[in-house]
Amino acid sequence: MRSLRLVLGDQLSRTLSALEGARPGHDVILMVESRVEARAWKHHRQKLVLVWSAMRQFAEGLRREGLDVRYVGLDDPDNTGSIEGEIRRVLSEGGFDRVIRTACGKWALEARLSALDLGVPIETREDDRFICSRAAFAGWAANRRELRMEYFYREMRRKTGLLMDGDQPAGGRWNFDADNRRKLPAGVRPPDRLRVTPNAVTRAVIGRVSEGFEDHFGAVEPFGWPTNAEEAEAAFQHFLNDMLPAFGDWQDAMAWGRPFLWHGLISPALNIGLLDPLDICRRAEAAYRQGRAPLNAVEGFIRQIIGWREFVRGVYWLKMPEYGRLNALDARGALPGFYWSGQTDMACVADTVRAAHDHAYAHHIQRLMVTGNLAMLLGVDPDAVDDWYMVVFADAYEWVEMPNTRGMATFADGGVVGSKPYAASGAYIDRMSDYCRGCRYDVKDRLGDNACPFNALYWDFLDRNLTRLRGQGRMIMPLRTLETMAETERQACRRKAARTREAMGVIAASDAAAIT
Numbered sequence: 052m053r054s055l056r057l058v059l060g061d062q063l064s065r066t067l068s069a070l071e072g073a074r075p076g077h078d079v080i081l082m083v084e085s086r087v088e089a090r091a092w093k094h095h096r097q098k099l100v101l102v103w104s105a106m107r108q109f110a111e112g113l114r115r116e117g118l119d120v121r122y123v124g125l126d127d128p129d130n131t132g133s134i135e136g137e138i139r140r141v142l143s144e145g146g147f148d149r150v151i152r153t154a155c156g157k158w159a160l161e162a163r164l165s166a167l168d169l170g171v172p173i174e175t176r177e178d179d180r181f182i183c184s185r186a187a188f189a190g191w192a193a194n195r196r197e198l199r200m201e202y203f204y205r206e207m208r209r210k211t212g213l214l215m216d217g218d219q220p221a222g223g224r225w226n227f228d229a230d231n232r233r234k235l236p237a238g239v240r241p242p243d244r245l246r247v248t249p250n251a252v253t254r255a256v257i258g259r260v261s262e263g264f265e266d267h268f269g270a271v272e273p274f275g276w277p278t279n280a281e282e283a284e285a286a287f288q289h290f291l292n293d294m295l296p297a298f299g300d301w302q303d304a305m306a307w308g309r310p311f312l313w314h315g316l317i318s319p320a321l322n323i324g325l326l327d328p329l330d331i332c333r334r335a336e337a338a339y340r341q342g343r344a345p346l347n348a349v350e351g352f353i354r355q356i357i358g359w360r361e362f363v364r365g366v367y368w369l370k371m372p373e374y375g376r377l378n379a380l381d382a383r384g385a386l387p388g389f390y391w392s393g394q395t396d397m398a399c400v401a402d403t404v405r406a407a408h409d410h411a412y413a414h415h416i417q418r419l420m421v422t423g424n425l426a427m428l429l430g431v432d433p434d435a436v437d438d439w440y441m442v443v444f445a446d447a448y449e450w451v452e453m454p455n456t457r458g459m460a461t462f463a464d465g466g467v468v469g470s471k472p473y474a475a476s477g478a479y480i481d482r483m484s485d486y487c488r489g490c491r492y493d494v495k496d497r498l499g500d501n502a503c504p505f506n507a508l509y510w511d512f513l514d515r516n517l518t519r520l521r522g523q524g525r526m527i528m529p530l531r532t533l534e535t536m537a538e539t540e541r542q543a544c545r546r547k548a549a550r551t552r553e554a555m556g557v558i559a560a561s562d563a564a565a566i567t
Contacts, residue, residue, distance in 0.1 A: 052148040052149055053077055053078060053079075053146055053147055053148050054073075054078045054079075054147065054148065054149050054150070054151045055078070055079050055081055055138070055141055055142060055147045055149075055150045055151070056069050056070060056073055056078055056079065056080050056081065056150075056151045056152070057069060057081050057134070057138065057150065057151070057152040057153075058070065058080055058081070058082050058109075058153075059082075059134070059153075059155055060082075060084075060085075060088070060102040060103075060105075060106050060323065061102070061155075061156055061322060061323045061324060061448055062153055062155075062178075062323075062324055063105050063106065063109040063323050063324040063325060064180055064324035064325075064327070065112075065280075066180070066327070067153055067180070067324065068153045068176035068177060068178065068179055069151050069152050069153040069176055070113075071176075073118055075116065075117035075118050075119070076117065076119065077119075078118070078119065079119045079120075079121050079141065079147075080110075080113055080118055080119065080120045080121065081121050081123075081137060081138065081141055082106055082109075082110050082120060082121070082122050082123070083123045083130075083134050083137045084103055084106065084123060084124050084125040084130070085132065085133055085134050085137075086125065086130070086132040086133075087132050087133040087134070088134070088160070089125075089264075092438060092441045092442050093266065093267045093268060093442055094267060094268075094441070094442060095267065095268050095269035095407075095411040095442060095443055095444065095445060096260050096261075096264055096267050096268070096269045096270070096271045097269055097270070097271060097274055097276065097410070097411040097445055098319075098411055098444075098445040098447075099256075099260050099264060099267070100253065100256045100257050100260050100271065100274055100276075100278075101276045101278060101319055101323070101411075101445055102323060103125070103256045103259075103260075104249075104252050104253040104256040104278040105278045105279060105323055105325065106122075107122070107124075107252050107256070108250075108252050108278060108279045109279070110122045112279075121141055123137050125259065125263075126259075134160070134164070135163060135164065135167060138150065138167070138169065139169065142169055142170070142171065147171055148171060148172075149171050149172045149173070149174055150169060150171060150172070150173045150174065151173075151174045151176065152164065152173065152174070152175055152176070153175075153176050153177075153178050154175055154176065154177060154178050154185075155178075156178070156364075156448050156449065156450040156451075157448065157449045157450070158367070158368075158371040158372055158375070158449065158450075159372075180324065180327070180328070181328070181361060181364060182207060182210070182211065182328065182329055182357055182361055183207065183210075183361045183364075183365060185365065185368045185369075188203075188361075188364075188365030188366075188368070188369060189365075189369055191203060191206060191365075192365070192369055197466075197470075198362075198366060198467060198468070199470065200358055200359055200362040200468075201225070201226065201358075203358065203361070203362045203365070204225070204226075204354055204357065204358030204359075204362070205220075205225055207357040207358060207361060208220065208225070208357070211329065211332070211357060213332055213333065213336050213353055213357065214336055214339070214346075214349070214350060214353060221339070221346060221350075222346045222350075226350070226354065227299065227346060227347040227350045227351060228351065228354075230299060230300075230347040231299045231300065231301075231302040231303060231347055231348075231351050232302075232303050232483070233300050233301055233303075233304060234304055234482060234483055234484070235301050235304040235305075235306050235312070235484075235485070237485070239301075240309075241294065241297070241309070241311070241312050241313050242293045242294065244289075244311050244316070245285065245286060245289040245293075246273070246275025247275050247276060247277050247278070247282045247285070247286065248275075249274050249278075250278070250279075250282075252278070253274065253278050257271055257272065257274060267442075268391065268408070268442050268443055269407070269408050269409075269411055269443065270408060270409050273409075275410075276319050276320070276411075276445060277317075277319075277320045277325060278325075279325065280325050280326075282320075282325075283317070283320035283321075283325035283326050284326075286316060286317055286320065287315070287317050287320075287326060287331055287334075290315045290316070290317060291334060291335065291338060291344075292343075294313045294314070294315070295313075295335060295338060295343075295344045295348055295349065295352065296343065296344045296345065296348060297313050297348070298313040298314070298315075298344075298348045298351065298352060299345060299347035299348030299349075299350075299351045299352075300347070300348070301313055302314075302348075302351050303416045303483055304416075304483055304484065305399070305402075305414075305416055305417060305421070305480070305483055305484035305485075305486060306484060306485055307398065307402055307484075307485055307486055307489060308402065310402075310406035310409075310410060310412060310413060310414070310417075311412075311414075312414065314414045315352070316412070317331070318446035319411075319412075319445040319446045321356075321446075322446050322448055322451065328356050328357070328360070329357075331356070332352075332353045332356055332357055335349050335352050335353060336349060336353065355415075360451065362468075363450070363451055363454035363455055363458075363468065364450050364451065366454045366458070366467060366468055367449070367450040367451075367453060367454050368450070370464075370467065374453065374454070374457070374464065374467070375437075375453060375457070377433070377457060377463050377464045377465065377467075378432070378433055378463050379462060379463055379464060379465030379466075379519065380427075380430070380461075380462060380463065380465075380472075380516055380519060382427070382430040382431055382432055382433060382461070382463065383430070383432050384429055384430040384431045384432060384552065384557035384558055385431065385432070385435065385556055385557055385558075386426065386431050386432075386435040386436065386439060386557075387429070387431075387555040387556055387557060388556060389401075389404065389555075390404060390422065390426075390439055391404075391439075392404075393405050393408060396490070396491045396492065397425075397490065397492065397503075397504060398486040398487070398489055398490035398491075399417075399421045399480050399484065399486040399487075399490070400421060400422065400425060402417075402486065403417040403418075403421045403422055404422070407443040407444065408443075410445075411443065411444055411445035412444065412445060412446075413444070416483065418440070418444075418455070418460065419455075419459060419460055419473055420473065420475055420479060420480065420483070421480065422439075422460075423436070423456060423459070423460025423461060423473070424460070424473060424474060424475055424505075425504075425505065425508075426460070426461060427460065427461045427462060427472060427473075427474060427512065428474060428505065428508040428509055428511075428512045429508065429551075429552055429555065429557045430512075430515070430552065430557065430558075431461075431557060433456070433457050433461050433463035436456050436457070436460065436461050436463075437452065437453055437456055437457055440452050440455075440456045440460075454467075454468050455468075459473060460473065462474075465519075466523065470523070470524070470525050471523050471524075471525035471526050472512075472516075472520065472523070472526070474509060474512055474513070474529075475505070475509065476503075476505050476506045476509040476510075477492075477494040477503035477504075477505040477506050478494065478506075480494070480505065481494045487503070490503075492504065494506075497510075497544065497547075498543050498544070498547050502547070504551050507543075507544045507547035507548045507551065508548050508551060508552075510533060510536070510541070510544040510548075511544050511545050511547075511548030511549075512548075513526075513529060513530060513533045514533060514541055514544065514545060517530065517533070545566055545567075546566065546567045549562075549563040549566035549567050550563060550567065
């Protein structure tokens with residue numbers, strides 16, 4: 052049988068199930084730079100460079116093996132713009148007995164491809180680059196009252212054998228997160244980061260994106276992301292040798308002007324298939340076993356991949372498409388303009404947005420506890436938050452982005468992913484960063500003209516959502532504190548928060564006036 056085999060832009064793994072059994076001189080590999088997918092969100096320009104450069108280099112690698120690759124470039128005059136259109140166009144040439152594809156990571160695209168009537172059979176294969184299949188996750192989730200990553204993570208540890216000593220977790224504990232919450236001491240700096248120098252293919256794509264996508268978010272350069280398997284391996288090896296030993300201690304720390312710290316910077320490469328998740332976890336474990344990295348660092352790294360990454364993918368496919376419409380806190384506010392411009396006096400927000408603009412990156416605490424936390428406290432519509440995260444980060448794909456933002460960051464899913472809203476006042480940011488030291492706002496003030504906006508917003512958020520949050524067990528203490536607060540203080544927080552939300556463009560002046 053002669054097959055047309057589809058490879059998408061986030062499926063750039065030679066072990067991809069759609070490529071299994073591909074025969075030189077017989078099958079055709081189809082790869083498409085899709086204008087439809089590129090414009091579905093106005094993706095950060097560095098993400099466009101990353102994906103298209105990586106696709107082109109992957110295609111060349113397949114050609115060197117003798118495989119027939121039909122590559123439809125962005126500027127190909129015959130490019131129909133959509134993946135479905137290109138499949139139909141190639142099939143119209145005749146001679147194909149079937150289409151083979153790997154299940155994709157976006158619910159809407161998967162639905163469209165599954166519904167195609169092409170006149171030949173379509174074989175959809177499991178994306179076995181993930182450790183837990185969609186069916187296996189559904190089996191694990193069946194009859195559970197709550198879906199909690201921690202318990203799923205333990206199952207993945209047992210399944211893979213990672214950091215296991217017999218049937219017990221290495222070090223006697225499953226989770227060393229409590230050891231990974233240190234504030235970065237003054238004067239401590241991470242080693243210099245290895246950033247990839249763009250190769251000729253990447254330089255060409257940078258030129259194309261610079262000219263044709265001016266309306267998309269973000270700087271095109273400096274561009275330093277890996278765009279092929281060799282570059283991704285070098286980036287991971289650098290993390291393993293130079294960053295992993297200290298990664299755990301300051302995993303949650305934030306520092307002004309230092310967006311990378313000891314973080315891996317491998318998620319963009321991992322999410323398009325240039326790295327194998329189980330392989331890198333095993334190599335991190337080997338570093339621990341050989342005494343080259345401490346357990347708290349290695350466990351934290353492995354948990355993010357076989358725990359959190361696999362868990363949110365499972366939730367996405369289990370709960371979609373309804374999940375994408377959840378809005379448990381009935382948040383309807385607009386996203387403030389400074390999420391795009393970075394023009395705000397809040398140092399933590401300005402630094403995070405600048406990192407997103409310049410690098411298409413911010414680490415997980417900046418995403419969760421700065422931009423995500425603020426959006427939740429303000430009552431921003433989760434659709435707008437989803438869109439922002441999809442646009443600004445190079446590693447954002449809907450299966451991983453949506454449960455993190457609609458679930459973890461904004462609690463729009465009402466507790467499907469997280470056991471509580473990750474709401475915090477300015478005190479948390481002060482505890483984990485040096486941002487407050489140079490900020491014009493006073494992190495210790497709640498109601499004054501120069502008070503940190505997070506403070507009144509935090510208590511107002513609890514007050515506005517008191518009824519909804521009472522059932523959340525981990526919210527007992529903050530809600531108890533709120534209920535013992537004097538009514539005059541609660542009213543003052545409501546007025547301050549309303550004025551803040553109005554000033555940031557989240558709610559209309561009339562709505563703020565009704566509150567104040």
